[in-house]
Amino acid sequence: MNKTFLKLVFLNLIISTLLFISCSSTNTISKITPTQFDGVSQIKSGESANLNWQFDNAKNVYIVEKNRNYDPIDSTNIKIDSSSVFTFVVTNDIDTLIIPWKIYVYEQVEKIETGLIPEKNKSLFTSYINSNYLKGIKKYQSGNSLKYLKIMNYIYPYKNKNIIRAKGLVLDEFGNFISGYGTQESDFISINAESACEDNFQTSLVTEFKEIEAKQDVGLDFVLLLDNSSIAGDFFPIYPQITYFVTSLGKNDRFALYSFNQNFKEIISLRHKKNINEELIKPDKFIGLSAIYKSLKKSIDKLCENNQESQKVIVLIAYSTDNASIVYDRNDIIDLAKEKNIPIYVIGVGNAVDSYSLQNLANFSGAKYYEIEENQLNDLQNILNEILFAQKSYYQFDINIPDSEINTCTQINSKIEFQTKNNKLKDSLIIPLIRQRHEFNYMALASFNYGDTIISSDYIESILNFALVLKKNPKLAIELIGNSSIEGNEQFSYNLAMKRAQHIRKILIQNGADPSKIRVRSDGANNPIYYLQESSWMQYYNRRVEIRWLDPELLPFEIIAQTFDTESEALLNVETWETRGYKAYYERYLQNNVPIYRVKLWGYAELSEAEKVVKKINKEFAIKSFVQ
Numbered sequence: 001m002n003k004t005f006l007k008l009v010f011l012n013l014i015i016s017t018l019l020f021i022s023c024s025s026t027n028t029i030s031k032i033t034p035t036q037f038d039g040v041s042q043i044k045s046g047e048s049a050n051l052n053w054q055f056d057n058a059k060n061v062y063i064v065e066k067n068r069n070y071d072p073i074d075s076t077n078i079k080i081d082s083s084s085v086f087t088f089v090v091t092n093d094i095d096t097l098i099i100p101w102k103i104y105v106y107e108q109v110e111k112i113e114t115g116l117i118p119e120k121n122k123s124l125f126t127s128y129i130n131s132n133y134l135k136g137i138k139k140y141q142s143g144n145s146l147k148y149l150k151i152m153n154y155i156y157p158y159k160n161k162n163i164i165r166a167k168g169l170v171l172d173e174f175g176n177f178i179s180g181y182g183t184q185e186s187d188f189i190s191i192n193a194e195s196a197c198e199d200n201f202q203t204s205l206v207t208e209f210k211e212i213e214a215k216q217d218v219g220l221d222f223v224l225l226l227d228n229s230s231i232a233g234d235f236f237p238i239y240p241q242i243t244y245f246v247t248s249l250g251k252n253d254r255f256a257l258y259s260f261n262q263n264f265k266e267i268i269s270l271r272h273k274k275n276i277n278e279e280l281i282k283p284d285k286f287i288g289l290s291a292i293y294k295s296l297k298k299s300i301d302k303l304c305e306n307n308q309e310s311q312k313v314i315v316l317i318a319y320s321t322d323n324a325s326i327v328y329d330r331n332d333i334i335d336l337a338k339e340k341n342i343p344i345y346v347i348g349v350g351n352a353v354d355s356y357s358l359q360n361l362a363n364f365s366g367a368k369y370y371e372i373e374e375n376q377l378n379d380l381q382n383i384l385n386e387i388l389f390a391q392k393s394y395y396q397f398d399i400n401i402p403d404s405e406i407n408t409c410t411q412i413n414s415k416i417e418f419q420t421k422n423n424k425l426k427d428s429l430i431i432p433l434i435r436q437r438h439e440f441n442y443m444a445l446a447s448f449n450y451g452d453t454i455i456s457s458d459y460i461e462s463i464l465n466f467a468l469v470l471k472k473n474p475k476l477a478i479e480l481i482g483n484s485s486i487e488g489n490e491q492f493s494y495n496l497a498m499k500r501a502q503h504i505r506k507i508l509i510q511n512g513a514d515p516s517k518i519r520v521r522s523d524g525a526n527n528p529i530y531y532l533q534e535s536s537w538m539q540y541y542n543r544r545v546e547i548r549w550l551d552p553e554l555l556p557f558e559i560i561a562q563t564f565d566t567e568s569e570a571l572l573n574v575e576t577w578e579t580r581g582y583k584a585y586y587e588r589y590l591q592n593n594v595p596i597y598r599v600k601l602w603g604y605a606e607l608s609e610a611e612k613v614v615k616k617i618n619k620e621f622a623i624k625s626f627v628q
Helices: 001-023 230-234 239-246 290-305 328-341 355-364 374-390 455-474 490-510 536-541 566-577 605-623
Strands: 031-037 040-044 049-056 062-063 068-070 073-078 084-091 096-104 136-139 146-155 162-171 175-180 188-196 203-204 208-211 220-227 254-260 265-272 309-320 344-349 370-371 396-402 411-420 425-430 444-447 477-483 518-524 544-549 557-564 584-592 594-604
Touching: 001 073, 001 557, 031 096, 031 370, 040 049, 068 220, 073 328, 146 374, 146 411, 146 425, 162 374, 162 411, 162 425, 175 518, 188 208, 188 396, 220 239, 220 290, 230 536, 239 374, 254 290, 254 536, 265 290, 290 328, 309 374, 328 355, 344 374, 355 370, 355 425, 396 411, 396 544, 444 455, 444 490, 444 536, 477 490, 490 518, 490 544, 490 566, 518 566, 518 584, 557 566, 557 584, 557 605, 566 594
Parallel strands: 040 096, 136 175, 220 254, 220 309, 309 344, 344 370, 477 518
Antiparallel strands: 031 049, 049 073, 062 068, 062 084, 084 096, 146 162, 162 175, 162 396, 188 203, 188 411, 208 396, 254 265, 411 425, 444 544, 477 544, 557 594, 584 594
């Protein structure tokens, strides 16, 4: 019987015990709280990782992979040869917490000189290692064997609605950019294009083909925006690759590194390479939701702060879908990026990414979308170099689209062929012309730790900002929907999720939001985002409070259940009705010029449905309610 099997049996036994305790009682859980637990370490090969932790309300800490018990406040040194996960099982008399600590081991990343744009008077570097991405530079030679045509950027409309200006790279099998096509001595023949709205492709005239060479005195402002949500902890840290990518920057370039979860964080402000402290490029604690579009808005604002005319580009590395931007969506960012002429390249990693929406974001901004799996993260440095290089050196040409295509198009599709005597390279270009409305799967204001009804400090900033939005827009009405993972029986989960939504509402009200515009309900554990809940971040995302914007026309019938003289009494009774399973809120109402507060039950599409509920509650609670 192998060790892995024994570990799985042990973990299943712990989880089963935990679920039995949770489901057999609705009492408050004696909650174990990690007050010091980084959960992630990054070490070079040959080094040891020092793990320090502190758990409140715990009696024992067991590390499964080491088969050893520790104290609630303790530490250990671990030396391993490859990246591994160590499972902490923390217990007291009635509670169990299972939490992973991930140790990433990396070899010293090779400094890639071949991907750089050489300074004047420096020799060109050439790659001789197979690569799907830019890795070197090579001058044209007769008989070159080419492999890739990559359209990296486009401008549309360019001059008028019939012209697309495209910019692309030509690479060989080793990832070398082949410079020199278009000169008289090269074997370049032509670039051909076919364009269509759907599948009816027509030949499109290609003109103005030429090579654009880098100008060393022209600077580029390069922003790297990095996902730091809970999902990011499942992926090998990429910080060593980012560190070495920074060396690819030219002396006049500037670089900024930002990260985001539900909040936006500036790790390195926009600055020249010589002023970058590489020690700042290191892993952070992976936690929270993912506000991609809100963070892109802040990135664009920061890029445009100084009003310099330098060329600008943003690269987004995303592991997740957007679930926390609230007031911004993809179309807002597309409008802003096009207005500021900032292409947004997107590198989507893994299978939790909303690739459709992010690909549209990249395409509409005139950039390229890259999709890679977790086992391809070693390619990241080459992808970043490819994007950097393509802002300065590329082949440029114009595609002329017939009027008949433009006038009926929602999307232009172009097939492009680069032809030499010995090679035919192909790529395609998709240019959306009409944007669909952007629909989010869900939007959340906060997620919660197991058994918690109080948010961590990580969410305060975003919730306060949202409270300000509601305060400035008093006509907006919202619904807060509490959710839980499997944290107890059905009634326990319902109550727990309700308390979470009520907690968020109280914070919003305390910070200026109109309480009469905020309604809450609980879905308990009945509406998980991730049904299997295979990882800790999936469980974490299930323990959330969602926000839904309310359109009062959709649910016109309401029940006036009670009236009160004070706002505090009304709020208290709203929560009472919610606990009973009704959708409730209160509104301020003038009676003889004296304000009173009416508690209302809402969510009835038909008059007959609301009247039936009135009869029921009048009898059960001895009150006089009526339908409005």
